[in-house]
Amino acid sequence: MADEKTVLIGRCGPTVMLPKQGSKIVPLRRSTPLRVDVAGGGPVGLAFACSIKSLLGEQVSVRVHDRRWMRQGNRVVWKGLAEGNNRREQVVTLQSNVWAALPAAVQERLFTPGKFSEMWPLGPDSPASKGRPRNIKIRWIEDCLLDMAQDVYGIEVVPGAYTPPTSFDGLHVLAIADGARSATREAFKDQFGTPSRELFSVDGSPLDERVLGIRVTAKSPDEHTVPLTVAQNRFLFNSLGGGFINMRLTAEEASEIVALGESGPISCIGKFGCTMRPASNGRFVCDRHRAVFKPSVDKLSYLWPRILDGLRFFGVGVADVVGINSFTLGMQQMSKFTAQLAPSTFGFLLGDAANSLHFWPGRGLNTGLKSALSLAVNLQKRWRGKAFRAADFAQHEGIMQQLQYREKSRAWTTMLMPDSEGTPRGIEDRIREGLQGPYDRAALVQTLFERVIGIKKRMGDRMGPLATDEWYYGRVNALDTRTLKVMVESGAWITREIGGEEVEVPSAETKVAEPVRRGLSLVG
Numbered sequence: 001m002a003d004e005k006t007v008l009i010g011r012c013g014p015t016v017m018l019p020k021q022g023s024k025i026v027p028l029r030r031s032t033p034l035r036v037d038v039a040g041g042g043p044v045g046l047a048f049a050c051s052i053k054s055l056l057g058e059q060v061s062v063r064v065h066d067r068r069w070m071r072q073g074n075r076v077v078w079k080g081l082a083e084g085n086n087r088r089e090q091v092v093t094l095q096s097n098v099w100a101a102l103p104a105a106v107q108e109r110l111f112t113p114g115k116f117s118e119m120w121p122l123g124p125d126s127p128a129s130k131g132r133p134r135n136i137k138i139r140w141i142e143d144c145l146l147d148m149a150q151d152v153y154g155i156e157v158v159p160g161a162y163t164p165p166t167s168f169d170g171l172h173v174l175a176i177a178d179g180a181r182s183a184t185r186e187a188f189k190d191q192f193g194t195p196s197r198e199l200f201s202v203d204g205s206p207l208d209e210r211v212l213g214i215r216v217t218a219k220s221p222d223e224h225t226v227p228l229t230v231a232q233n234r235f236l237f238n239s240l241g242g243g244f245i246n247m248r249l250t251a252e253e254a255s256e257i258v259a260l261g262e263s264g265p266i267s268c269i270g271k272f273g274c275t276m277r278p279a280s281n282g283r284f285v286c287d288r289h290r291a292v293f294k295p296s297v298d299k300l301s302y303l304w305p306r307i308l309d310g311l312r313f314f315g316v317g318v319a320d321v322v323g324i325n326s327f328t329l330g331m332q333q334m335s336k337f338t339a340q341l342a343p344s345t346f347g348f349l350l351g352d353a354a355n356s357l358h359f360w361p362g363r364g365l366n367t368g369l370k371s372a373l374s375l376a377v378n379l380q381k382r383w384r385g386k387a388f389r390a391a392d393f394a395q396h397e398g399i400m401q402q403l404q405y406r407e408k409s410r411a412w413t414t415m416l417m418p419d420s421e422g423t424p425r426g427i428e429d430r431i432r433e434g435l436q437g438p439y440d441r442a443a444l445v446q447t448l449f450e451r452v453i454g455i456k457k458r459m460g461d462r463m464g465p466l467a468t469d470e471w472y473y474g475r476v477n478a479l480d481t482r483t484l485k486v487m488v489e490s491g492a493w494i495t496r497e498i499g500g501e502e503v504e505v506p507s508a509e510t511k512v513a514e515p516v517r518r519g520l521s522l523v524g
């Protein structure tokens, strides 16, 4: 190196070795690129990979591993049902502060007409300057990003589970985005600490909620259902010309979520993410396990009529149901999200691996994408072609701690909503209360209808045209009296308590590194 001196091209550009004047001109050697591995290629892992590549271009080499991928010819594609992968069909709502921060090419690809809708109103995380929140299918996000990773960004995509190596061998960054049950986080628990459920417990027991996800084709415009969803906390409809009606359950109702095989109950729905699909005679069955969803065939089921009544509220019939699945939601506190894994390797928890949230306020993916964008921006700002130091990530770790505080306190408030005296009451308590008499039908109809109309008026100037008051009255009045009482008792969304300032991710540096052509000398 004695006859070379080093210049930096651009603030965060690559280090280029410049031959001393007068000496022989030699091809330039570029510094080693930033080496990034990503464990988990779900929406967050892939969005991170595409974002860092779009910010650092050739200065970064990215490799993503996912166990739900397989090779098909010279491409990597998502496994399907035949390979044991139940693709996720749910619709998620992306806030405009989040979708507008994704690389422009990604936005262009994701938001193709017909592939998204705008049903929710403007709000603090979706300001008018950027636009309304957008509903989009997780599956579509995953499909687009996996294609773009290969076709646009030149990212190495590796089918199969990620296994932590015995030596990191020059790797600078390990982004851990393998979901809520992250095995990679577990493998590095000495560095990240063990997540704790203590803060999200009631009377010493972690609070878990069981939810049914009912996938439907819809009959009315997406936006019309918003006041119906916001007026109660039992059912949530997130739609994209059809979508998911989610239903929160009591423990007794959850005990009815059973799949029947030929010789009795078997592990299926709820355990393996199986979807029960419509079959003959009104039954719902899982093709993979050849099992029947018990409530759909059990004449004594308490749950089945309650499900059907919830569907009716949104103008949906049982013939419009295309799938039913079930999941459990709970939260845990992480002590930190950034850790040094080896002398020159740093690990980062992203997405659900970092913060798995209750989705009722619809923030899980938004929070995950914010974490991915924050890390990409931090890496862009700090990469200088040599090993990082812990101090380089103070900004990103700060954003992660802010996200944890903001999003988990929001979700916890939703799980344990305060009653009119300010005393927190879990949703199960409220549902149980609603299932008990006495019932004054006229008063219940009036209360729920007034709530819906109040919400319609409040939201009117922040979204498109809503249905007539008569349409809403028809929806409320069609409900069974018991369902009406459950909805009234479950309370309207506590938008004031969960609203307020949102966590902002710093923007990327706009100054791009000057392009340096491979092998081109700067002198001579």
Ligand SMILES: Cc1cc2nc3c(=O)[nH]c(=O)nc-3n(C[C@H](O)[C@H](O)[C@H](O)COP(=O)(O)OP(=O)(O)OC[C@H]3O[C@@H](n4cnc5c(N)ncnc54)[C@H](O)[C@@H]3O)c2cc1C
Pocket (backbone or CB within 6 Å): 039, 040, 041, 042, 043, 044, 045, 065, 066, 067, 068, 090, 091, 092, 093, 094, 138, 160, 161, 162, 163, 177, 178, 179, 180, 182, 183, 184, 213, 238, 244, 246, 327, 350, 351, 352, 353, 359, 361, 362, 363, 364, 365, 366, 367, 368
């Ligand atoms: C019903 C429902 C509705 C929701 N609605 C919303 C909403 O409206 N708005 C919102 O913001 N969020 C919502 N969410 C949350 C959102 O879906 C999640 O936050 C989001 O999917 C998390 O993305 P992720 O990439 O971090 O994790 P995941 O989507 O879980 O992806 C993790 C990936 O890692 C892979 N993987 C796992 N282990 C390994 C391994 N060892 N090696 C390699 N790969 C591995 C998996 O195959 C998977 O592809 C909702 C969730 C549910 C269940």
